[in-house]
Amino acid sequence: MPSWIGQAFRRGILTSRFPRAPASREEVPETSRPPVLPPGLERIAVLGRAADDCPTGAITADGLYHGRCIRCARCTRQGFTFGGRALANASRPEDLYSPGGGPLPERLGPAPLAGLGRSLQLFLVDAGSCLACNREVLALANPYYDAARLGITFVNSPHHADVLVVVGIPTRPILEPLRRAYEALPGPKAVLAIGACALEGGLFRGNPGTQAPLYETLPVDLFVPGCPPSPLDILAGVLTLAGRMKCLPGVPA
Amino acid sequence: MTGERSLSYLPQDRSFALFTDHLARQSVRGSVAELTGQDLRVARNWRSSVTEPWVLELGEEVEGYGTFRFPYGPFSMGVPEAGTFEIVTYGERILEVLPGFGQKPRGILGSLPGLPLEDAALRVERLAGPYSASHASAFLFATEAAAGTPLPSLEAHVRAVAQELQRVYNHLHVLARLAEAASQNVGQAQTHALAEDLLRLASRHFGHRWLFGALLPRGPSRHLEPSDRSGLARSLSGLGARFEALWELFQGSRTFVDRLQGTGRVTRSQAVMWGAVGPVLRASGVPWDDRLRDPSPPYRDLFLPLAHQSEGDALARTLVRVEEVRSSLLLLEQLLDRWPGGGTIDPAPAVAPGRGLARCEAPSGDLVWDVRVRDGKVLEAGFRSPSQANWPLFALACRQSVFTDFHFTLESFGLSFAETDG
Structure with a gap:
């Protein structure tokens, strides 16, 4: 006689060991990690070629702006490689700029919600x-990531929330509801911007009807770059806000 | 939250339904050649066309003692997407639902003209992430038809594999959402876990969890060598077995089945008249699937059992989706087994001027892209997504149901606002 309990037991424990242990390669796939320019290449020439090819203007002749990168992999043909550090520690847009295209400096992000236990x-x-991005955020509730084990849950109303998780490029009709949702959050509160669209507008920046970037509308506390970021990147961002990331989200073993 | 603003959207929503009705009827009855580009342009410009008075006259107002409008959205965790619903009700029964579009006008379609095909395809994929393989395939097929480039059979094969993977993922997602609505917590968690397995397979073999860029010439590198293919086939057969075990439990759960049975019924005549597509159409007794009518490889050469039901309720739609998970896994098995040799994996960019139209069976139904190209750039583009075709049917199916049925109806349709607000 098959039963739900038997089914659950047969699958065993699926849950990631993050943040106790570094994420595995399977959990944070290569293409969700930022591109880096490996040392030893002709930087100026590679950056110049890649800048011509970059569809969002993330790569310029001087460096790489991670906030605009959509992980389209075109720059890998010019010498960039995927597999930079998964970042969840940038509180200002300029923190996401790396001159010369190298890896970003390592530092811990701000923790405005550290008092919430x-x-x-x-x-x-x-x-x-x-x-x-919506589905990657909601994936935190599935057994592989199981954010509930860390006390992180989703609520149905902004009145009950501590963190406003924003995905997508802000469009004009949504600006007012967005502001009102932010006002409805009781303090202390934080805004987490997920994905390239919520950072700088990604591919759709400047399209009529849109109003990127988000940080001009809401005070964003933390940016999680990616298109979309993997669920563990998002989890790392949430934990950073709560001051519970003692180290940076590690590069997979 | 947005009461006044949504009310001002009311006439547009009705006209949108009428437009999609008109278009979808043609696309279901007609052939590819009969669906003209002009209709697609109408679909694209429906926002500006709503000022046409004849459209407004066709709408009817639901009124009566004690009725009021209940605004729902744009932010709610029940529908984790920006879209509004005006529910006309007198307390418990839903008299009318008016989905409000236009909450996320990202201007994607408007930004395509003048872009090189590859840049345009990056935007097309991000129209609706979970259906990116279908949108990218249809767009690329259309540009290739426009330029008259013969398609390497390997590339068509890879696109089919990507689409079937995403179909299984999306059907599992719908099943998980239904389980959530019916409070089947173990079933929901286990189905979400299966869906996550599929995303990881996509990531391993196509270089991206959501297949962004995976079908483009310069996207992330694919891993589809013979050993990778046998690994993928093994993973999928394991996944199929786990899915069957799970579905047996769902079938045995009276809570789940009772909740779906008779909910959100779409009759056969409604489905045909309003031009339903995809699982909604097939669950209402019309056995139609674009893949069966595809005259080109690889679908032409494969065995594809057609799922269909006649009840037209949420249970029938779920059964169709379950059958399609099975048939997609069967198709994947065949696709991986009969891998075409040779052929370049990078299709040549379309240079010759022309116009092409292509359709794909996306997870939630028939998807059409119409593209005009010149010098390797997009001149004009339009699309008709399955969500655009099925939203009016959703509004019909919700009539006379109760509030608690709302989510079962919505989730069983598998609709998205993203595909309508291009």
């Missing part, structure tokens, strides 16, 4: 996304 409620807000 082990409980953190998230409210997801879609400002104009393609749904990939």
Whole structure:
């Protein structure tokens, strides 16, 4: 006689060991990690070629702006490689700029919610996304990531939330609801911007009807770059806000 | 939260339904050649066309003692997407649902003209992330048809594999959402875990969890060598076995089945008249699938059992999706087994001027892209997504149901706002 309990036991424990142990390669795939320019290459020539090819203007002749990168992999043909450190520690847009295209400096992000202990409620807000970021955020509830084990849950109203998780490029009709949702959060509160669209608008920056970047509308506390970032990057961002990331999210073993 | 603003959207929503009705009827009945580009342009410009008075006259107002409008959205965790619903009700029964579009106008379609095909394809993929393989395939097929480039059979094969992977993922996602709505917590968690397995397979073999860029010439590198393919086939057969075990439990759960049975019914005549597509159409007794009518390889050469049901309720749609998970896994097995030799994996960019139209069976139904190209650049583009076709059917199916049925109806349709707000 098959049963739900038997089924659950047969699958065994799927849950990631992050943040106790570094994430595995399977959990943080290469393409969710930022491109870096390996040392030893002709930097100026490579940056110049890659800048011509970059569809979002993330790569310029001087360096790489991680906030705009959508991981399209075109620059890998010019010498860039995927596999930089997964970042969840940038509180200002300029923190995401790396001159010369090398890896970003390592530092811990801000922790505005450090006083909240082990409980953190998230409210997801879609400002104009393609749904990939939405599903990666909600994937935190699935058994592989199981954010509930860390006291992180999703709530149905901004009145009950500590963190406003924003995905997608802000569009004009959504700006006012966005502001009102932010006001509805009780303090202390934080805003987490997920994905290239919520950072700088990604591929859609400047399109009519949109109003990127998000940080001009809301005070963003932490940026999680990626297109979309992997669920563990998002989890690392949430934990950083709560001051519970003692080290940076490690590069997979 | 957005009461006043949504009300001002009311006439547009109705006209949108009428437009999609008109378009979808043609696309279901007609052939590829009969669906003209002009209709697609109408679909694209529906926002500006709503000022046409004839459209407004066709709408009817639901009124009566004690009725009021209940605004829902744009931010709610029940529908984790920016879209609003105006629910006309007198307390418990839903008299009318008016989905509000236009909450996320990202201007994607408007930004395509003038872009090189590859840059345009990056934007097309991000129209709706979970359906990116279908959108990218249809867009690329259309540009290739426009330029008259013969397609290497290997590339068509790879696109089919990507699309079937995403179909299985999306159907599992719908099943998980239904399980969540029916409070089947173990089932929901286990189904979400299966869906996550598929995302990881996509990541391992196509270089991206959501297949962004994976079908483009210069995207992330693919891993589809013979050993990778046998590994993928093994993983998929294990996944199929786990899915069957899970579905047996869902079938045995009276809570789950009772909740779906009779919910959100779409009759056969409604489905045909309003031009439903995809699982909604097939669950209402119309056995239609674009893949079966595809005259080109690889689908032409493969065995594809067609899932269909006649009840038209949420249970029928779920059964169709379950059958399609099985048939997609079967298709994947065949696709991986009969791998075409040779052929370049990078299709040549389309240079010759022309216009092409291509359709794909996306996870939630028939998807059409119409593209005009010149000098390797997009001149004009339009699309008709399955969500655009099925939203009016959703509004119909919700009539006379109760509030608690809302999520079952919505999730069983598998609709997205992202695909309508290009």
